[in-house]
Amino acid sequence: MTMRSFGLIRQCCNALVRVPLAREKSPVSLPISHLSRSLTTAAEALKITYDEKSEVATMHLCRKPVNGLSLEFITQISIALEKLENERSCRGVIISSGCDNVFCAGLDINEMLRPTPERLEIFWKTLQDMWLQLFTTRLMTVAAITGHCIAGGCLISSACDHRVMAPNFKIGLNEVKLGIVAPFWLVDSVKNLIGYRQTEWSLMKGHLFSSEDALRLGLVDKVVPQDQVVLQAEADMAEWLQVPDSARHLSKTLMRRDTVVRFRSGREADLKTFVNYIPKESIQKTLHSYVESLKSKK
Numbered sequence: 001m002t003m004r005s006f007g008l009i010r011q012c013c014n015a016l017v018r019v020p021l022a023r024e025k026s027p028v029s030l031p032i033s034h035l036s037r038s039l040t041t042a043a044e045a046l047k048i049t050y051d052e053k054s055e056v057a058t059m060h061l062c063r064k065p066v067n068g069l070s071l072e073f074i075t076q077i078s079i080a081l082e083k084l085e086n087e088r089s090c091r092g093v094i095i096s097s098g099c100d101n102v103f104c105a106g107l108d109i110n111e112m113l114r115p116t117p118e119r120l121e122i123f124w125k126t127l128q129d130m131w132l133q134l135f136t137t138r139l140m141t142v143a144a145i146t147g148h149c150i151a152g153g154c155l156i157s158s159a160c161d162h163r164v165m166a167p168n169f170k171i172g173l174n175e176v177k178l179g180i181v182a183p184f185w186l187v188d189s190v191k192n193l194i195g196y197r198q199t200e201w202s203l204m205k206g207h208l209f210s211s212e213d214a215l216r217l218g219l220v221d222k223v224v225p226q227d228q229v230v231l232q233a234e235a236d237m238a239e240w241l242q243v244p245d246s247a248r249h250l251s252k253t254l255m256r257r258d259t260v261v262r263f264r265s266g267r268e269a270d271l272k273t274f275v276n277y278i279p280k281e282s283i284q285k286t287l288h289s290y291v292e293s294l295k296s297k298k
């Protein structure tokens with residue numbers, strides 16, 4: 001297998017990103033790594049490899065411990081997606097995880113705890129952009145879900161074109177358990193996969209599906225043993241790439257058009273709702289208790 005890493009992507013991921021620091025009034029430019037709240041540095045958090053023979057890239061999410069989606073991390077993912085999109089030879093991307101038993105635990109909750117308005121706004125805009133990129137990319141996208149895939153994790157997996165999951169993990173939208181509500185565009189992308197009623201009740205309850213139930217409902221496409229997830233994702237990708245790229249992408253665009261149109265017309269209002277809702281004292285209290293409950297389960 002001929003592998004090479006994308007030098008350009010690496011350069012971009014380590015570049016300066018203009019983000020407001022928590023509790024500061026105006027944005028300042030700092031290296032991403034300086035802002036990371038993770039156990040991993042920014043350079044370690046996202047690894048991209050490219051297999052020239054299969055023309056498939058792998059985006060390995062390694063922001064330990066749980067691939068929490070911080071502003072810096074989603075910025076890195078977004079930059080990497082753009083680079084891959086522009087790399088003419090690249091036809092597909094497999095998104096995998098380097099965190100034990102977790103594909104992605106969703107948004108880094110710290111981003112929503114006592115945030116500054118500036119950072120909160122950039123955070124949400126960047127997340128919206130990343131979702132749109134992933135949802136509409138010309139690349140064939142496969143999620144290799146080797147562990148739990150929760151809320152913002154499900155945002156990533158449901159925006160992909162195909163999903164392979166390991167057994168005995170949880171996947172879905174549990175936002176209500178944190179006192180928040182999933183945005184309509186994320187709800188739409190899940191509804192596109194499992195239908196109205198299953199989305200409605202699971203959203204209202206904050207229910208997380210087992211891998212097996214997710215397979216039955218169509219929230220994932222295959223369940224295979226954990227150590228075979230990536231291999232299966234690669235095999236499925238190869239099969240998908242037998243379809244001519246432009247016809248596949250046009251079909252995807254056709255099927256996703258309504259969701260994208262709704263997103264584009266509602267994204268500004270969605271942003272306003274998010275930045276107004278999250279700082280509310282009652283929401284802050286619920287988020288705080290949720291974080292405490294995560295800590296106290298140990």
Ligand SMILES: CCCCCCCCC/C=C/C(=O)SCCNC(=O)CCNC(=O)[C@H](O)C(C)(C)COP(=O)(O)OP(=O)(O)OC[C@H]1O[C@@H](n2cnc3c(N)ncnc32)[C@H](O)[C@@H]1OP(=O)(O)O
Binds near residue numbers: 148151273
């Ligand atoms: C109107 C509408 C407008 C508002 C609109 C708002 C829309 C928001 C849409 C999306 C919202 C989200 O994604 S909100 C995020 C939802 N995600 C979750 O609820 C997942 C919570 N996490 C878990 O359930 C578990 O951690 C799980 C993933 C299963 C892994 O369990 P493990 O036992 O392996 O590991 P843990 O010990 O729990 O976690 C390891 C450490 O990671 C931390 N951690 C875990 N998940 C984290 C997270 N998401 N963000 C930060 N930190 C996290 C834990 O606190 C631990 O920290 P230490 O104790 O310090 O080691």
